[in-house]
Amino acid sequence: MSNVADYIDYNxxxxxxxxxxxxxxxxISTDSEYKNDVKDAANYIHNKLSSxxxxxxxxxxxxxxPIVYGELTTDESQPTVLVYGHYDVQPPDPxxxxxxxxxxxxxxxxxxxxxxxxxxxxxxxxxxxxxxAYQQTDTDFPVNIKFIFEGEEEIGSPHLVPxxxxxxxxxxxxxxxxxxxxxxxxxxxxxTYGLRGLAYMEIHVQGPNRDLHSGVYGGAVDNPxxxxxxxxxxxxxxxxxxxxxxxxxxxxxxTEEEREAYKKLPFDKEExxxxxxxxxxxxEKGYNTLERTSARPTLDVNGLWSGYQGEGAKTVLxxxxxxxxxxxxxxxxxxxxxxxxxxxxxxxxxPDTVTVEVEEHHGGHPAITDLSFYGLQAAAxxxxxxxxxxxxxxxEGGSIPIVADFQKVLGAQSxxxxxxxxxxxxxxxxxxxxxxxFYRGIHTSAKFFELLPEHTS
Amino acid sequence: MSNVADYIDYNxxxxxxxxxxxxxxxxISTDSEYKNDVKDAANYIHNKLSSxxxxxxxxxxxxxxPIVYGELTTDESQPTVLVYGHYDVQPPDPxxxxxxxxxxxxxxxxxxxxxxxxxxxxxxxxxxxxxxAYQQTDTDFPVNIKFIFEGEEEIGSPHLVPxxxxxxxxxxxxxxxxxxxxxxxxxxxxxTYGLRGLAYMEIHVQGPNRDLHSGVYGGAVDNPxxxxxxxxxxxxxxxxxxxxxxxxxxxxxxTEEEREAYKKLPFDKEExxxxxxxxxxxxEKGYNTLERTSARPTLDVNGLWSGYQGEGAKTVLxxxxxxxxxxxxxxxxxxxxxxxxxxxxxxxxxPDTVTVEVEEHHGGHPAITDLSFYGLQAAAxxxxxxxxxxxxxxxEGGSIPIVADFQKVLGAQSxxxxxxxxxxxxxxxxxxxxxxxFYRGIHTSAKFFELLPEHTS
Numbered sequence: 001m002s003n004v005a006d007y008i009d010y011n012x013x014x015x016x017x018x019x020x021x022x023x024x025x026x027x028i029s030t031d032s033e034y035k036n037d038v039k040d041a042a043n044y045i046h047n048k049l050s051s052x053x054x055x056x057x058x059x060x061x062x063x064x065x066p067i068v069y070g071e072l073t074t075d076e077s078q079p080t081v082l083v084y085g086h087y088d089v090q091p092p093d094p095x096x097x098x099x100x101x102x103x104x105x106x107x108x109x110x111x112x113x114x115x116x117x118x119x120x121x122x123x124x125x126x127x128x129x130x131x132x133a134y135q136q137t138d139t140d141f142p143v144n145i146k147f148i149f150e151g152e153e154e155i156g157s158p159h160l161v162p163x164x165x166x167x168x169x170x171x172x173x174x175x176x177x178x179x180x181x182x183x184x185x186x187x188x189x190x191x192t193y194g195l196r197g198l199a200y201m202e203i204h205v206q207g208p209n210r211d212l213h214s215g216v217y218g219g220a221v222d223n224p225x226x227x228x229x230x231x232x233x234x235x236x237x238x239x240x241x242x243x244x245x246x247x248x249x250x251x252x253x254x255t256e257e258e259r260e261a262y263k264k265l266p267f268d269k270e271e272x273x274x275x276x277x278x279x280x281x282x283x284e285k286g287y288n289t290l291e292r293t294s295a296r297p298t299l300d301v302n303g304l305w306s307g308y309q310g311e312g313a314k315t316v317l318x319x320x321x322x323x324x325x326x327x328x329x330x331x332x333x334x335x336x337x338x339x340x341x342x343x344x345x346x347x348x349x350x351p352d353t354v355t356v357e358v359e360e361h362h363g364g365h366p367a368i369t370d371l372s373f374y375g376l377q378a379a380a381x382x383x384x385x386x387x388x389x390x391x392x393x394x395x396e397g398g399s400i401p402i403v404a405d406f407q408k409v410l411g412a413q414s415x416x417x418x419x420x421x422x423x424x425x426x427x428x429x430x431x432x433x434x435x436x437x438f439y440r441g442i443h444t445s446a447k448f449f450e451l452l453p454e455h456t457s
Numbered sequence: 458m459s460n461v462a463d464y465i466d467y468n469x470x471x472x473x474x475x476x477x478x479x480x481x482x483x484x485i486s487t488d489s490e491y492k493n494d495v496k497d498a499a500n501y502i503h504n505k506l507s508s509x510x511x512x513x514x515x516x517x518x519x520x521x522x523p524i525v526y527g528e529l530t531t532d533e534s535q536p537t538v539l540v541y542g543h544y545d546v547q548p549p550d551p552x553x554x555x556x557x558x559x560x561x562x563x564x565x566x567x568x569x570x571x572x573x574x575x576x577x578x579x580x581x582x583x584x585x586x587x588x589x590a591y592q593q594t595d596t597d598f599p600v601n602i603k604f605i606f607e608g609e610e611e612i613g614s615p616h617l618v619p620x621x622x623x624x625x626x627x628x629x630x631x632x633x634x635x636x637x638x639x640x641x642x643x644x645x646x647x648x649t650y651g652l653r654g655l656a657y658m659e660i661h662v663q664g665p666n667r668d669l670h671s672g673v674y675g676g677a678v679d680n681p682x683x684x685x686x687x688x689x690x691x692x693x694x695x696x697x698x699x700x701x702x703x704x705x706x707x708x709x710x711x712t713e714e715e716r717e718a719y720k721k722l723p724f725d726k727e728e729x730x731x732x733x734x735x736x737x738x739x740x741e742k743g744y745n746t747l748e749r750t751s752a753r754p755t756l757d758v759n760g761l762w763s764g765y766q767g768e769g770a771k772t773v774l775x776x777x778x779x780x781x782x783x784x785x786x787x788x789x790x791x792x793x794x795x796x797x798x799x800x801x802x803x804x805x806x807x808p809d810t811v812t813v814e815v816e817e818h819h820g821g822h823p824a825i826t827d828l829s830f831y832g833l834q835a836a837a838x839x840x841x842x843x844x845x846x847x848x849x850x851x852x853e854g855g856s857i858p859i860v861a862d863f864q865k866v867l868g869a870q871s872x873x874x875x876x877x878x879x880x881x882x883x884x885x886x887x888x889x890x891x892x893x894x895f896y897r898g899i900h901t902s903a904k905f906f907e908l909l910p911e912h913t914s
Contacts, residue, residue, distance in 0.1 A: 030767070030768060030769035030770065030771065090771060091767060093765070093767070097667070097668075155770065156770070182673070196672060200772070202770075208733040208734060209733060210554070210733075210882065210885050210886060211551070211884070211886065212884075212885060213855060213884040213885065214755070214757045214759060214884075215655070215853070215854045215855030216750065216853070216855055216879050216883075217854070218757045218785050219740050219749035219753055219755040219854065220740045220749040220750045221733060221735065221738060221739075221740075222735075222737075222739040222740075223757045223758055225757075225758035225759075225760075225761045225780075226689065226690075226756075226757065226758050228686070228761070229686040229687075229689040229690045229761075230686075230690045232683065232690075233683075233687045233689075233690035234690075236683065276665040276666060276669070276674075276678060277665060277666030278664070278665055278679075278810065279809055279810065280679075280808075280809050281810060282677075282678075282679040282808060283676050283677045283678075289677040292676035293673065293674060293677045296676055297676075298675040300680045300682075300683065301680055301683050301686065301764065301775070301778075302671060302682075302764050302772060302773050303764040303766050303771070304682045304685070304686075304761055304764060305761060305762055305766045306758065306761035306762075307758065307759050307760040307781070308781060309760050309761075309762045310488065310550070310760075311487065311489070312488065312612055312818070313612065313659075313759070313781065313783070313818040313819060314487065314547060314548060314759060314760070315657070315759060315884060316759050316760075316884055317757055317759070318758070318759070321758075321761060322766075324765060324771070326671060326772055328675050328676065351737075352737050353736065353739040355736075361769070361770040362770060396673070397674070397675060397676065398670060398672030398673055422673050425667060426670055426673075427668070427669075427670040427772060427773055428668045428670065430667075
């Protein structure tokens, strides 16, 4: 195995320059303007797979963005690992807050700054390079491997689930390997066994048929922006408890054991606040910060708009107002059911002086992986071998809806082998990924494939 | 006098083309990008005054936009009328809702469509043309006249008030004539004797020092957009009563007589709702629509913004949120005092998990003109002569802060001789001004100057 490790160490610059080419492609899936860039990113990762010695690679067209596939069977008796990643990225705005352009990757203080560096181009690329290390050093690859890269993760994978259902045999595997999460802290490897789900809604409030003069009509005509604030404010009480009828019905409460485990995690609340520039934190009463961000559901406004947003003062009574509101879900909340409850609640809060429409964006199921699963143990050993530290098993607040779908459709559990950090600012300006974790990620991936056979029995 | 009236009838096309040249200048005072256009508008109206036979015309530079002045003394024994108007306009956005470009005036169904057509270029231009009619027909002008046109009305006239204070003698007059209001209804002339004041505020809520991933941080980090909705929602109760401590302290309640007069005004609530495309109206409990829009104070959100406003879904926990909120005031509320109370209230509602800043934009005092003032009677007679209908005396919901300042500084009452309509959509897309009212306005102005001497005794 030393050859594999050596190859990885000798080829850092080459791995980096390849990743940079990948990061230069603005594959923003939520904005149709970037449709061609998304295709370019698909072709890029397909070319990388094709340059490996695989049994098969293919680009599957969908009604949305393409799905890139590759597979290599080495030994039927060994487990098959399905590596999942996504080549699409979040929008970079607000652009003016980036220190360097989001699609011109640059390294500062050992960090790669670029949209997608951590989420998910940089992290998912590690497994491709790990396989390359085996093949370039003529080292037998210990297991069977399949790759699937999608381009719609940031918009809820609308076409991946149907694809999986139609290609059950093609994707048959013993486990799914995903690197799209964060380590608990720097040099503190952790394996995420729980993820939150998501229900993402959009509210439109329509008042008068045109913008009005606030002097002429103000006082008699209900203001859609005021109404919107009234509706949203009523969705939570002062204790941070979400006020949607039935919202908590399917929430599995944390056990005492889980709450004890949370207490053992290294967490410095003051450092957390300082990093965010906050004087105080606020959340659901009765739970601590880590519980609130991973094991409890939330309701957050993601966007808000109405009337005049420009310089100075405009005395307008706006015709319409809108908001994007999303809820993070925990086992066993169902996104479709929550979306219905949200819609019902908002409509019940709407006065008849305006027209309120509630639209549902993508959602995702929460997921939990069985802690005794042998794949998780192999991943833990690989982390310990490379980082020289026993990883924590944690739950994360983010959502990877596809994890629940892999479990449902393929019956395969997922191993969330995260190399990122919560401070990577994914979905924010100045997203970054530590170079050393990019390289350690490739090492850890290679080590995982090496150790996996030992754990099969 | 028939010559004057004939001249006006014969020169309609020429009046119209001059007004169109005026309307083509995008003199948007609230947006510094248009600074030069604002100057162009000042020069345009100054050229029009210079083309008349006046004793003096001048452009006074200020720290802001220029003030255009002109004067003609005919007979010291006659009253002096100070005509006030503004050559600046509101921003035209949202641009996509205009049927024709806002600064390319066009006539449809007898209406001039353009930003500023009614507010205030079209209306204020009538008095300039009325004087021209006298002079071009060698008819003695019956009174003394002064003109003052400012370019900052839409941003609260920050430099006009100091200017008036510094030029008391120059501006000395017996009354101020302003055409910047609406008639009660089509072919229903009315004289506005009351105006609401204004306090215009901006709220900034700063949460974390950067946009965050709503999955990673959601639940523990207070969301500035949610906080903003909570704050704004608490500023009014379910009865539409404004919840700011001390807000109503100086409000003069309507007398029974006034409420009776309101009942006599022709008003069709169903037609009002239909025109606005509304199923219902909502306002302060215990008052009817006309009272709510003219004699009661209000609180309206004029603008709202936070996070992601683009296409699709972005799971961001925004770093900041903002709102523009304005309050219409009635006698004897003081804008400065109300602004202070608003700031205090909002700050008291802000949790310590975010930083809330409240900024004050321009404000204005409410105003009431004495109904027995002889100038008002002359105006009423002029309206009746031209429109063949006795005008209503009404209070308007809009604000012309300068009216209170003229009264305070010059001791002069204002005559609000409105030729517009509430349906003119001022401050909205597709602002319009009826051609026939532009012409009738010139006639009414000329008639007013003719009749004024009779009322002096």
